[in-house]
Amino acid sequence: xxxxxxxxxxxxxxxxxxxxxxxxxxxxxxxxxxxxxxxxxxxxxxxxxxxxxxxxxxxxxxxxxxxxxxxxxxxxxxxxxxxxxxxxxxxxxxxxxxxxxxxxxxxxxxxxxxxxxxxxxxxxxxxxxxxxxxxxxxxxxxxxxxxxxxxxxxxxxxxxxxxxxxxxxxxxxxxxxxxxxxxxxxxxxxxxxxxxxxxxxxxxxxxxxxxxxxxxxxxxxxxx
Amino acid sequence: xxxxxxxxxxxxxxxxxxxxxxxxxxxxxxxxxxxxxxxxxxxxxxxxxxxxxxxxxxxxxxxxxxxxxxxxxxxxxxxxxxxxxxxxxxxxxxxxxxxxxxxxxxxxxxxxxxxxxxxxxxxxxxxxxxxxxxxxxxxxxxxxxxxxxxxxxxxxxxxxxxxxxxxxxxxxxxxxxxxxxxxxxxxxxxxxxxxxxxxxxxxxxxxxxxxxxxxxxxxxxxxxxxxxxxxxxxxxxxxxxxxxxxxxxxxxxxxxxxxxxxxx
Ligand SMILES: Nc1ncnc2c1ncn2[C@@H]1O[C@H](COP(=O)(O)OP(=O)(O)OP(=O)(O)O)[C@@H](O)[C@H]1O
Ligand SMILES: [Mg+2]
Numbered sequence: 001x002x003x004x005x006x007x008x009x010x011x012x013x014x015x016x017x018x019x020x021x022x023x024x025x026x027x028x029x030x031x032x033x034x035x036x037x038x039x040x041x042x043x044x045x046x047x048x049x050x051x052x053x054x055x056x057x058x059x060x061x062x063x064x065x066x067x068x069x070x071x072x073x074x075x076x077x078x079x080x081x082x083x084x085x086x087x088x089x090x091x092x093x094x095x096x097x098x099x100x101x102x103x104x105x106x107x108x109x110x111x112x113x114x115x116x117x118x119x120x121x122x123x124x125x126x127x128x129x130x131x132x133x134x135x136x137x138x139x140x141x142x143x144x145x146x147x148x149x150x151x152x153x154x155x156x157x158x159x160x161x162x163x164x165x166x167x168x169x170x171x172x173x174x175x176x177x178x179x180x181x182x183x184x185x186x187x188x189x190x191x192x193x194x195x196x197x198x199x200x201x202x203x204x205x206x207x208x209x210x211x212x213x214x215x216x217x218x219x220x221x222x223x224x
Numbered sequence: 225x226x227x228x229x230x231x232x233x234x235x236x237x238x239x240x241x242x243x244x245x246x247x248x249x250x251x252x253x254x255x256x257x258x259x260x261x262x263x264x265x266x267x268x269x270x271x272x273x274x275x276x277x278x279x280x281x282x283x284x285x286x287x288x289x290x291x292x293x294x295x296x297x298x299x300x301x302x303x304x305x306x307x308x309x310x311x312x313x314x315x316x317x318x319x320x321x322x323x324x325x326x327x328x329x330x331x332x333x334x335x336x337x338x339x340x341x342x343x344x345x346x347x348x349x350x351x352x353x354x355x356x357x358x359x360x361x362x363x364x365x366x367x368x369x370x371x372x373x374x375x376x377x378x379x380x381x382x383x384x385x386x387x388x389x390x391x392x393x394x395x396x397x398x399x400x401x402x403x404x405x406x407x408x409x410x411x412x413x414x415x416x417x418x419x420x421x422x423x424x425x426x427x428x429x430x431x432x433x434x435x436x437x438x439x440x441x442x443x444x445x446x447x448x449x450x451x452x453x454x455x456x457x458x459x460x461x462x463x464x465x466x467x468x469x470x471x472x473x474x475x476x477x478x479x480x481x482x483x484x485x486x487x488x
Contacts (some may be wrong), residue, residue, distance in 0.1 A: 122333035125295055126392075130347035130399055133316060133325030140350060145337050222336045223381035 004193050007183060016179040016203050023096055023165040024205075029159055030101030036107025039146075040111065040138055045117055048138075061106040068108065069099045069170045089174070096168035100161060107157040115150025116142060117223065148220040155213025159206050176201060243270040244307070244387065246403050246434045247292060252302035254287055261287045263459040269403070269436065274429045276445040277438045278467065280453035280481055284330070285438040288455070289405045292320060292436065293325040306400055311408060323351050326367075326396030326404040330412050332388040334395070335381035341376040344395045351399065359398075366394040370424050386417030390424055403434040440485055442470060455480045 038138070058070070070094045076082050084094040119142055124134040127137035147154075166177035167220030184191050227392035247269040259422045269275050277285050290296040292304060294311050300368075304311045306325060310317045312389075334343050344363035348354040367373040369451050371389040372383070380388055389409055396404060406425065410418040422444045429435060429448035439445065445452060452469040454462035461475045473479045 043244075061390065094471045120331075120333075122329060122331055123335060124328075126333035126335065128295065129293060129325075129327040129329075130395065131321060131351040132347070133319040136350055141335055142347065148337065150226075223379060224336050 002189075003187065004190055007187065007194065007197075009191065011179060011183055012099070012199070013179065013197065015190055016174060016176040017205070019093075019166045019168075019170065019173060019175040020162070020202075023093075023133060023168055023173070024158075024162045026097045027100035027104060027165070028159055030097060031104035031108050031157075031161065034101060034144070038105060038109035038133075039112035039116065040143075042113055043138070043142075045134055057106045057109055060103060061069070063103075065103045065164055066071060066170055069096065069102050069167050072099045072118035073171045078117070078121050092171045092173055093168075096171045096173045096214075099171070100164065100168070104157060104164070107160070109155065110176045111150045111153035111157055112143070112146055115146035115148070118149035119145045145222050148222050151217035151220055152213060155209060155217070158213075159209050162206055162209065163202060243272060243303075245269065245431065246271050246307050247310075247436070248303075248305040249292070250303045250305075252291060252304060253299040254284075254291060254296060255299055261458050262291065263457070264273075265302075265460060267453070267460065267463075269434060271402075271434055272432045273450045274433075274435045274437065276444070276449040276452045277436060277455060278440060278452060278481070280484075281472055283455040284458040285455055286407050287458075289327070289407045289436060289438060291404055292403075293320055293322050293327055295327075319351070321407070323347065323399045324402045326399060326401035328389070328392050328396055328404065328406045328409045330408040332385070332392045332412070334358045334379070334391055336380055338379075340372065340378055340380065340383070340391050343391060344398045347395065349397045363394070363398060367391070379430050384417060385413045386420045389413065389417075389421045393421075393424055393428070397428075403436065404428070406435065406437040406439065408438050410439065442486075447469065454481070456481070471487070 027223040038053045038056055041195045042057070044050060044053075073092070077095060078090070081134055083091055099135040111180055121146065122143050127141040132140065165175060168175050169178035169181075180194055187194065227478065229254045233472065245268045247267070249265050249267040252262055252265040252267075253260065254418050265288065277288065279285050287296060291298050292306075294304075298304065306321055309321060311321055334340075335346065338346065341360060341363050342365060345356070345359040346353075348359040349356060364373060364376060367376055370392070370393055372387050372390050375383055375387060375391075380391070383391065392422070393404075393409075407423060409425070413421065418441070425437070435448075437444070437449070449466040452462070452464060452466045453460055454473075454475065456467065456475075456477045462469065462473065462478050464474075470482065471480070471483050
């Protein structure tokens with residue numbers, strides 16, 4: 001236990017968690033937007049769009065996140081020299097957010113699609129029958145109900161995303177799991193405490209998400 | 225059903241040939257894969273006519289309705305015209321023409337996440353570009369007319385089936401359609417709620433709305449119908465006035481069919 005409290009002075013543990021939270025928030029927005037677009041592709045009457053959506057989901061969902069992250073850094077930054085920001089940290093942070101967004105968009109898409117399956121076909125037909133074309137019908141009638149039916153899988157995706165932000169360490173982003181590694185390296189005797197600190201930190205972030213998901217899913221359920 | 229009392233019929237639309245054709249189906253065929261659901265349908269429905277469609281289960285009644293507002297496509301070679309205009313392929317033109325054709329479904333299909341009044345105003349606001357206040361005013365008048373104005377702020381699931389179906393009729397009317405299609409509008413209802421929906425439909429018929437109604441409600445057919453179309457296996461086998469259809473069906477399969485539903 002000796003020296004455990006000093007760790008908080010020597011290392012910016014809260015700052016590292018704050019990094020995970022920022023990655024989560026930005027990638028949540030990014031993956032939600034892209035995932036919604038993909039879901040619209042997948043339910044659209046246009047065959048080629050459906051094909052694009054399906055191909056994206058099948059490719060990205062089955063590729064390990066670490067590979068997408070490393071590919072972004074090695075290929076796009078290393079080979080193609082595409083730089084978003086001069087600042088080294090900010091640049092890699094951006095890469096991490098993009099990789100997380102691209103990866104989790106495929107899960108968001110499938111979550112929304114499972115939500116679409118909870119919406120009876122008659123809802124879309126009634127929307128078409130009053131003269132709404134595909135996009136307005138999707139936006140005004142199908143998706144609002146689908147999202148309510150997709151709260152639980154979307155919440156699960158958010159939880160997975162939160163924990164997956166640790167993979168950003170592979171893009172040299174200074175986040176909690178990376179910090180844990182270096183803390184253990186220099187304080188091997190405190191390993192178990194360091195490990196528990198980081199684990200509990202993630203629980204504190206993630207548990208409320210689970211509670212919120214359950215609450216929202218009950219509150220937003222569409223009565224039929 | 226009231227088969228003993230000869231229900232008062234409206235004077236038959238003798239001048240119907242002079243009126244303009246609102247719905248015209250020429251040579252309409254429909255296949256689902258190799259199965260043919262509609263066979264060579266030729267049908268003209270003049271303005272103001274109430275056409276009753278009857279036939280055994282699977283005879284293609286729903287498919288007929290659904291092709292008229294193109295929820296189903298038809299086979300090449302056939303045409304469907306609404307008020308003289310051919311139904312366009314997918315896209316904006318189709319959406320607009322669909323607004324001219326009101327549809328009432330067996331299962332109501334009210335938008336489950338929207339209140340009753342929002343169900344009625346959605347089309348006028350988003351499709352016709354009406355101002356919200358005006359759309360609401362018109363919606364309340366329609367809800368009044370079908371007798372559910374009290375429920376305007378409720379959600380669909382809070383209403384009885386009969387009330388939901390009347391809202392669905394109001395929702396379709398809000399688009400000021402030229403023709404209304406009803407696909408078994410009362411067959412999902414508890415018996416005590418059937419009449420309240422039929423009353424609204426009778427009223428609509430008397431106001432001169434052009435209607436295509438799939439129903440086995442003989443009372444309604446006699447009271448409001450100008451014409452009965454009997455379908456079997458995707459084809460129209462008989463097309464005549466309600467009274468003569470119910471009393472003197474010509475086709476053996478029509479006789480057989482009537483025998484079955486009248487004994488229920
Ligand atoms: N989407 C579809 N795919 C394949 N076959 C279909 C489809 N829709 C309808 N059919 C078939 O077409 C035929 C006509 O169906 P339709 O629903 O029009 O009958 P209906 O006269 O309305 O019957 P009901 O009185 O039971 O409602 C049926 O045999 C049905 O199985
Ligand atoms: Mg049917």
